[in-house]
Amino acid sequence: MSLLQQLINGLVLGHAYALIAIGWTLLLGVARLVNFGHGQMYMLGAFVTWWATTTAGLPYLLALPLAMAAGALIGLFMQRIMLRATFEQNLVSIMIMTLGFGYVMHGVASLAFGSTGQILDTAWSQRDIEIGDLWLTWQDAAIVAAAILLFLLLKRALDGSRAGRLVRMVAEDPKLAQLAGINVRGVYYGVFAFEGAAVALAAGLVAPRTPILTSMGFEEVIITFVVVVLGGIGSVTGSYVAGVALGVFTALFSALISPAYATAAAFAVLIAVLVLRPGGLSAGAMKGVH
Numbered sequence: 205m206s207l208l209q210q211l212i213n214g215l216v217l218g219h220a221y222a223l224i225a226i227g228w229t230l231l232l233g234v235a236r237l238v239n240f241g242h243g244q245m246y247m248l249g250a251f252v253t254w255w256a257t258t259t260a261g262l263p264y265l266l267a268l269p270l271a272m273a274a275g276a277l278i279g280l281f282m283q284r285i286m287l288r289a290t291f292e293q294n295l296v297s298i299m300i301m302t303l304g305f306g307y308v309m310h311g312v313a314s315l316a317f318g319s320t321g322q323i324l325d326t327a328w329s330q331r332d333i334e335i336g337d338l339w340l341t342w343q344d345a346a347i348v349a350a351a352i353l354l355f356l357l358l359k360r361a362l363d364g365s366r367a368g369r370l371v372r373m374v375a376e377d378p379k380l381a382q383l384a385g386i387n388v389r390g391v392y393y394g395v396f397a398f399e400g401a402a403v404a405l406a407a408g409l410v411a412p413r414t415p416i417l418t419s420m421g422f423e424e425v426i427i428t429f430v431v432v433v434l435g436g437i438g439s440v441t442g443s444y445v446a447g448v449a450l451g452v453f454t455a456l457f458s459a460l461i462s463p464a465y466a467t468a469a470a471f472a473v474l475i476a477v478l479v480l481r482p483g484g485l486s487a488g489a490m491k492g493v494h
Contacts, residue, residue, distance in 0.1 A: 206337065206338075207456075207459070208338060209337070209338055209339075210455050210456055210459045211452065211455070211456070212338060212340055213340075213455045214451050214452035214453070214454065214455030214456060215348065215448065215451065215452060216340060216344040216347055216348060216451070217451035217452075217454060217455055218447050218448035218449065218450060218451020218452050219347050219348045219351035219352070219447070219448060219451065220347050220351070220406065220409075220410050220413075220447075220451065221427055221428075221431050221447035221448075221450055221451050222351050222355065222431065222443060222444045222446075222447025222448055222451075223347065223350060223351040223354065223402070223405070223406040223409070223410075223447075224246060224403060224406040224407075224410075224424055224427070224428055224431075224447075225427075225428045225431040225432055225435075225443050225446075225447055226351075226354060226355060226358065226402050226406075226440070226443060226444075227242075227398055227399030227400070227401070227402035227403050228242050228399060228403075228428050228432050229431075229432050229435065229438065229439070229440060229443040230358070230371075230395055230398060230399065230438075230440070231395050231396065231398075231399045232432055232437055232438060233375050233437060233438020233439070233440075233494070234371055234374055234375040234391065234392070234395045234438070235392055235395055235396075237286075237295065237298045237302075238295075238298070238299065238302070238429075239282070239302045239399065240299060240302040240303045240306055240425060241282065241302045241303070241305040241306035241309060242302075242306075242399070242403060242421075242424075242425050242428055243306065243420075243421030243422055243423075243424045243425030243426075243428070244305070244306040244307075244309035244310050244313075244421045245275055245278055245279070245309065245399075245400055245403050245404065245421075246403045246404075246406065246407045246420070246421050246424050246425075247309070247310070247313060247407070247416075247417075247418065247420045247421035247424075248274065248275070248278065248309055248312075248313055248404070248407075249271045249272075249274070249275050249403060249404030249405070249406070249407030249408055250271075250324075250407040250408065250410070250411040250416045250420065251313055251316075251317050251322070251416060251418075252267075252270065252271040252274045252275075252404065252408075253267045253268060253270075253271040253324065253404075253407065253408035253411055254322050254324045254411060254416050255317070256270050256271065257324065257326075258322075258324070264326045264327070264328075267408065268405060268408045268409070271404040271405070271407065271408045272401040272402075272404045272405050272408075273401070274400075274404060275400035275401045275402075275403060275404025275405075275407075276397040276398075276400045276401040276404075277397075277400070278309070278400045279396035279397045279398070279399050279400025279401070280393055280396060280397050280400070282301075282302070282305055282396060282400075283392055283393050283396035283397075284393075285301065285305075286298060286301050286302075287389065287392065289301065306421075306425075310418060310419075310421070313418045314418045317418060318418075319417075319418060321415040321416060321417045322415070322416040322417075323415060323416070324411045324412045324416060325412060326343060326412045327342075328341065328342035328343040328345075328346055328412070329341055329342070329343040329412035329413065333345060341413075343409070343412050343413060344413075346409055347409045347410060350405065350409055351444070351447075354402065354405070355440060355441075355444045358440055359440050359441065362440065362494070367394075370386055370391060371391055371394075371395070372494070373386060374386060374388050374391045374392075375438065423467070426467065427450070427467075427470070430446075430450060430470050430471065430474050431443055431446045431447045431450055432446075433474060433478070434446040434449075434450065434473070434474050434477055434478075435447070438494060439494055440494065441494075450470055450473070453469070453470070453473060454466045454469075454470060457469050
């Protein structure tokens with residue numbers, strides 16, 4: 205496989221990473237908490253998409269919003285349980301609860317779908333776009349397009365809408381925002397719902413490229429952590445750049461050296477960047493979400 209083809213594969217992988225990470229980026233920037241159940245939310249999003257298309261018989265384009273709705277509901281439920289800890293910024297309690305939610309979601313998925321892997325075939329995943337010797341599937345193109353569109357929409361909403369300004373005010377200082385009459389609780393609910401919907405969308409788009417397993421999600425949460433920290437806490441643009449860069453690096457490293465050490469190499473890059481720029485790629489940017 206040519207180096208240029210590996211670069212294309214890396215760009216697709218990078219946009220998948222960025223799409224998986226966007227919800228966590230917003231959550232960390234606004235609520236200042238790490239959701240260790242993020243990977244299992246991804247896993248459930250993939251299974252809901254598979255179930256909707258294969259069992260319920262829905263078209264793939266309808267299965268995606270159904271998965272997003274399910275992800276948003278999971279996010280809302282998690283925030284309802286953790287609301288007090290979120291307000292108090294009790295990070296230890298939040299970490300334990302999100303880890304617990306992750307294992308609960310894994311157990312529920314195992315009971316509902318079994319331990320056998322599932323395959324999701326779509327019309328997009330079976331059709332190629334060929335440019336000379338280079339190729340990618342329409343599914344790959346959809347991942348790239350969805351990631352770019354979602355990041356642009358989120359960035360525009362944060363910078364140019366009233367809701368975005370409210371989110372940024374809560375991210376800057378939730379106590380001051382509450383004194384100013386902002387519904388901080390509603391903002392937190394909205395951010396959790398967005399995280400769940402975004403990661404479910406990512407799962408539904410990426411699922412046709414890989415077997416769907418109840419054990420999936422653990423590697424995704426590690427990669428998401430690398431992307432979010434590498435891009436800078438709360439930086440939407442930084443997480444997009446970091447996700448794409450990490451995908452390209454991983455693909456080229458796997459092709460030129462060994463895929464067995466790709467995750468370790470990603471952490472080595474993270475450490476190197478944080479040594480040089482402790483705030484990540486967006487070091488020096490404003491506090492909160494941006």
